Amino acid sequence: MLISVKTIVDEDFVNYKVPSMYIAFPKCTFKCEKECNYKIRCHNSSISLMPTITVSTSTIVKRFTDNPITKAVVIGGLEAFDSFNDLIGLVRDFRSHTDVDIVIYTGYNRSEISDSIHQLSQFPNIIIKFGRFIPDQPSHIDPILGVSLASNNQYAELISLK
Numbered sequence: 001m002l003i004s005v006k007t008i009v010d011e012d013f014v015n016y017k018v019p020s021m022y023i024a025f026p027k028c029t030f031k032c033e034k035e036c037n038y039k040i041r042c043h044n045s046s047i048s049l050m051p052t053i054t055v056s057t058s059t060i061v062k063r064f065t066d067n068p069i070t071k072a073v074v075i076g077g078l079e080a081f082d083s084f085n086d087l088i089g090l091v092r093d094f095r096s097h098t099d100v101d102i103v104i105y106t107g108y109n110r111s112e113i114s115d116s117i118h119q120l121s122q123f124p125n126i127i128i129k130f131g132r133f134i135p136d137q138p139s140h141i142d143p144i145l146g147v148s149l150a151s152n153n154q155y156a157e158l159i160s161l162k
Helices: 033-034 058-067 080-095 110-120
Strands: 002-007 009-010 020-025 053-056 072-077 101-105 126-130 156-160
Touching: 002 020, 002 058, 002 080, 020 058, 033 072, 033 126, 053 058, 058 080, 072 080, 080 101, 080 110, 110 126
Parallel strands: 020 072, 072 101, 101 126
Antiparallel strands: 002 053, 009 020, 126 156
């Protein structure tokens, strides 16, 4: 299956508590900015300027499984749920090869994507980080992710059993 992404970082050490492959998805409605009613500069702003590339999910999975350093997959970038067919296809291909944690960063609230969560919950070890970026909020360490999140309304949740 071919999917569109902005970038793939084979070894990322900032988005999850263990070394991870980081995959940035290419679309976002910039809902955080729309809710604030002014232009904000989130960490995804620079990613939006990158060219979009097409890559096969099997190539991504092989890059991951061939790397002895990475222990999880983080899907983030812009907004993975805005490319849900690509997201679920990628998760499906990973699950045919490995049961490592897959962490999905989203700016959506849980109630906004409940159908998508239900579909993803069929796969083991899926963690979703929920919540929009809100400027000028205190950051905090999320106990599930083991990293700092930018706004105090953001949190991670294990949506499927290990």
